[in-house]
Amino acid sequence: MKSQPTPKLRAAVAGLPAYIAGRKADSALVEPLAANESHYLPLPSVLSALAAGAVKVNRYPDMASVTLRTRLAEEFELDLDEIAVGPGSVGVLSQLISAICDPGDEVIFAWRSFEAYPILCQIAGAVAVKVPLTADERHDLGAIAAAVSKKTKVVLLCSPNNPTGTSISIAELTQFLDKIPPRVLVVVDEAYREFAPDLGGDTLALYRKYPNLCLLRTFSKAYGLAALRVGYAIAGPEIAEGLRRTQVPFSVSALAEGAAVAAIAASDDMTNRAAQVIAERDRMIAAARELGWTVPDSTANFFWLRLDDSHREQLVTAFDAADILVRGYAGDGVRITIGTQQANDRVLSVLAAQRELTN
Numbered sequence: 101m102k103s104q105p106t107p108k109l110r111a112a113v114a115g116l117p118a119y120i121a122g123r124k125a126d127s128a129l130v131e132p133l134a135a136n137e138s139h140y141l142p143l144p145s146v147l148s149a150l151a152a153g154a155v156k157v158n159r160y161p162d163m164a165s166v167t168l169r170t171r172l173a174e175e176f177e178l179d180l181d182e183i184a185v186g187p188g189s190v191g192v193l194s195q196l197i198s199a200i201c202d203p204g205d206e207v208i209f210a211w212r213s214f215e216a217y218p219i220l221c222q223i224a225g226a227v228a229v230k231v232p233l234t235a236d237e238r239h240d241l242g243a244i245a246a247a248v249s250k251k252t253k254v255v256l257l258c259s260p261n262n263p264t265g266t267s268i269s270i271a272e273l274t275q276f277l278d279k280i281p282p283r284v285l286v287v288v289d290e291a292y293r294e295f296a297p298d299l300g301g302d303t304l305a306l307y308r309k310y311p312n313l314c315l316l317r318t319f320s321k322a323y324g325l326a327a328l329r330v331g332y333a334i335a336g337p338e339i340a341e342g343l344r345r346t347q348v349p350f351s352v353s354a355l356a357e358g359a360a361v362a363a364i365a366a367s368d369d370m371t372n373r374a375a376q377v378i379a380e381r382d383r384m385i386a387a388a389r390e391l392g393w394t395v396p397d398s399t400a401n402f403f404w405l406r407l408d409d410s411h412r413e414q415l416v417t418a419f420d421a422a423d424i425l426v427r428g429y430a431g432d433g434v435r436i437t438i439g440t441q442q443a444n445d446r447v448l449s450v451l452a453a454q455r456e457l458t459n
């Protein structure tokens with residue numbers, strides 16, 4: 101019998117990297133330091149909100165997430181229509197690219213940066229334009245501005261940058277925005293902003309001045325709600341409306357919305373926790389440098405070691421043997437999340453034992 105053609109994936113999807121699940125922290129002895137999660141347990145007020153929401157899961161959530169958007173609008177003195185939410189800020193970014201890019205349109209971002217960026221571009225048929233980081237692991241804003249073409253629709257800046265931890269200062273961002281045509285949307289992915297309180301100003305003030313600026317934020321990192329999937333964008337009303345239209349309906353659950361509202365009410369607790377992470381981060385970086393490792397200053401809840409592939413493999417294997425999960429990047433290096441003080445001390449003993457890899 102002649103074989104019949106079978107259903108096929110779009111070429112763009114067939115070409116995406118297959119998802120490879122990392123090792124799970126399958127016992128309490130394993131330290132999960134590979135995903136930049138918060139190691140703090142949810143606050144009692146967040147747990148109460150989740151319990152209150154749990155008895156209502158037979159009902160759909162509010163599709164427009166008005167309670168959370170209203171709360172955010174009050175917090176930042178914005179209009180409700182300048183805020184769009186989604187299932188994590190990765191979800192919001194996916195909405196953004198499908199709202200703005202036709203196939204062939206260009207999205208510029210630094211590289212190495214967040215691994216979701218090229219994937220979201222490819223799914224949408226947008227062309228990812230990758231601009232290499234500088235030697236000191238920072239965004240090369242001059243080269244990014246120079247890469248803007250007629251086809252550029254979005255410039256995506258990750259500040260603090262995942263995985264290198266470096267940030268763009270407010271002064272640098274202002275200078276950059278002055279060089280970018282107003283028709284290009286400049287998106288700042290601020291997933292780690294709570295760990296970078298000293299950038300010399302406020303991106304929100306810049307947003308008020310530059311209508312082509314969009315800020316992406318999440319409850320997954322400093323707020324510790326990664327499992328609930330909720331993030332948001334601050335953008336001009338027209339863009340924000342586009343983001344709401346491209347959202348998968350009901351993709352922010354009532355549980356996530358309720359927990360996010362409770363988390364905002366407890367933002368002092370979040371700030372205290374972030375301050376402890378910052379103190380531990382700075383202690384870790386100083387200690388690693390003392391051991392001979394080259395570590396860029398970090399403004400996030402992780403730090404970065406640039407390593408060639410053989411050193412990277414050796415270091416990740418050593419961490420694995422010590423039951424510490426870290427994140428290795430082929431061709432680039434290793435990212436290590438800040439955990440509890442005890443976990444961090446375990447990290448330092450591995451870095452001490454592996455000092456021969458430092459040069």
Ligand SMILES: *Cc1c(COP(=O)(O)O)cnc(C)c1O
Binds near residue numbers: 289
């Ligand atoms: C973790 C992270 C996010 C947030 O992802 P969520 O979808 O909100 O969980 C966004 N951007 C970067 C660079 C990140 O590292």
